[in-house]
Amino acid sequence: MRYCLLMHYQEGTEVGLTEEDMAPAMAAFQQYADDLSAAGVLIGTEVLESVVATTTVTARSGAAEIQDGPFGDTKEKLGGIFVIEVDNLDEALKWAQRNPANAWGSIEIRPVARTYAADRGWYNP
Amino acid sequence: MSRLREDQQARDRVAQVARDSYGRLLAVLVAPTRDIAAAEDGLADALERALARWPDDGIPANPEGWLLTVARNRLRDVWKASGYRMTEPLDEIEYASTPLDDDMPAVPDRRLELMLVCAHPAIVPNIRTPLMLQSVLGVEAAAIATAFAVAPAAMTQRLVRAKKRIRNAGIPFVLPEREDLAERLPAVLEAVYGAYAIDWQLAPPGAPIESLSAEALHLGLVLAELLPDEPEVLGLAALVCLSEARRPARRTAEGGFIPLDEQDTKLWDEVLIARGEALLQRAHDYWRPGRFQYEAAIQSAHCTRAKQGKADLNALRKLHRAVLRVAPSLGAAVASAAVDGEIDGPEAGLRALDAIGDPAVQGFQPAWTTRAHLLAEVGRPAEAADAYRRAIELTADPGVAEYLSRRLRRMTC
Numbered sequence: 001m002r003y004c005l006l007m008h009y010q011e012g013t014e015v016g017l018t019e020e021d022m023a024p025a026m027a028a029f030q031q032y033a034d035d036l037s038a039a040g041v042l043i044g045t046e047v048l049e050s051v052v053a054t055t056t057v058t059a060r061s062g063a064a065e066i067q068d069g070p071f072g073d074t075k076e077k078l079g080g081i082f083v084i085e086v087d088n089l090d091e092a093l094k095w096a097q098r099n100p101a102n103a104w105g106s107i108e109i110r111p112v113a114r115t116y117a118a119d120r121g122w123y124n125p
Numbered sequence: 126m127s128r129l130r131e132d133q134q135a136r137d138r139v140a141q142v143a144r145d146s147y148g149r150l151l152a153v154l155v156a157p158t159r160d161i162a163a164a165e166d167g168l169a170d171a172l173e174r175a176l177a178r179w180p181d182d183g184i185p186a187n188p189e190g191w192l193l194t195v196a197r198n199r200l201r202d203v204w205k206a207s208g209y210r211m212t213e214p215l216d217e218i219e220y221a222s223t224p225l226d227d228d229m230p231a232v233p234d235r236r237l238e239l240m241l242v243c244a245h246p247a248i249v250p251n252i253r254t255p256l257m258l259q260s261v262l263g264v265e266a267a268a269i270a271t272a273f274a275v276a277p278a279a280m281t282q283r284l285v286r287a288k289k290r291i292r293n294a295g296i297p298f299v300l301p302e303r304e305d306l307a308e309r310l311p312a313v314l315e316a317v318y319g320a321y322a323i324d325w326q327l328a329p330p331g332a333p334i335e336s337l338s339a340e341a342l343h344l345g346l347v348l349a350e351l352l353p354d355e356p357e358v359l360g361l362a363a364l365v366c367l368s369e370a371r372r373p374a375r376r377t378a379e380g381g382f383i384p385l386d387e388q389d390t391k392l393w394d395e396v397l398i399a400r401g402e403a404l405l406q407r408a409h410d411y412w413r414p415g416r417f418q419y420e421a422a423i424q425s426a427h428c429t430r431a432k433q434g435k436a437d438l439n440a441l442r443k444l445h446r447a448v449l450r451v452a453p454s455l456g457a458a459v460a461s462a463a464v465d466g467e468i469d470g471p472e473a474g475l476r477a478l479d480a481i482g483d484p485a486v487q488g489f490q491p492a493w494t495t496r497a498h499l500l501a502e503v504g505r506p507a508e509a510a511d512a513y514r515r516a517i518e519l520t521a522d523p524g525v526a527e528y529l530s531r532r533l534r535r536m537t538c
Binding site (some may be wrong): 001003061087088089090091092093111 | 189245246247293294297298299301305
């Protein structure tokens, strides 16, 4: 099954961390991504810019709206995702618990329902 | 044999197989797709077909195998029609249409996997016991709702949601590695204990749930058979055996409640007691005590009354303290206060009751019953009567209410 590991945490800059403070976390992520890749379960990963840079659009109210900032203003932000392909939730749980951000945020494990490729269109991964 | 009798015999056999083998059959059907709801439908279809066919065709030599094959074929049709997404291709999970012959292999036992799924950490704790009752024992949602004092529609909805989650979140149907199993086991024990700890007597007479304490015993024994070297598993099985052994003495023929110290020990089931004691001894030999072993030892200390005429009070006090330490609960605190009252006198018992800090004690029937007994003993009948009245208000069990009313009358006349 394919899962998204959604990393939610307070942004480093918001809690006053410097680049230097974050160096051990970067090293931990280097190792984590290497481990996922070596295990052959990594589909992809994207770590997101700070929400300072985020823009949200919606037409829910009928008119086009463009909003400065994230959808839903919570303390913990969606900080990035890992997409992995493993057999079941127990495997996904293990990888999520090894995610470095598990130490300072929370990791949501969400099964992927559909995915898209140019040659296949939408399909169940 | 008359046609009517043959029909009846076939129907009885279907009912018996449904009762004895439900969980085993369901577990095998669920395994390939984790879809409990679909497997339940398939099994229900197979049981229905057995009711229609067995009276004419005769009871097959391997009824479980027959049901499994029919249910599998039915599920396969459903999957094919819906392009179902499976973890394994159909062929690999032996869903080729097996002929309905009589030398089908024995149904493998995957109930432990099923129990682990029901008590998975990703499943909310309050639905684990209901899930287990329904999938391992085949109890109807309505009966479970009665036992848990929840509206049937609400219970059904919670069960449906949990099953959907098991299927869609990818909760695996596997036996975890040894060290992972140790981590996962407490939740399974808790859920089995939940099945046993339900006050089955709350169910109306004749309700399908009535005989389920025996099924909870079965669940405990199955677990002990599957994991024979886990002391807490053995402890839980011992606990259920020793407690279930006293069931015949717990009620009058009219359903009236008989308290433990007034029970006729001749009605206690000696075989079950011996079985429980043996399980407890086996658990004890590992020297890894735990909550269920302590609770089983409490039951065992009560059972000594059958042989020695008196429960072992000092052992009981030590054991209650141990339970309060490892698994504090209101029930354990009240039981411990009652033992204090028996050993050190009713005043001490009342002091121990007063010392319980949990505000929920105000709405806890056993606490009021114990208080009433202790107040009666110290010679404060008016206060005892009030406590009995409060206890009567708090019980939904007519047998218990009748027993408490009798005690109350003694205070007031």
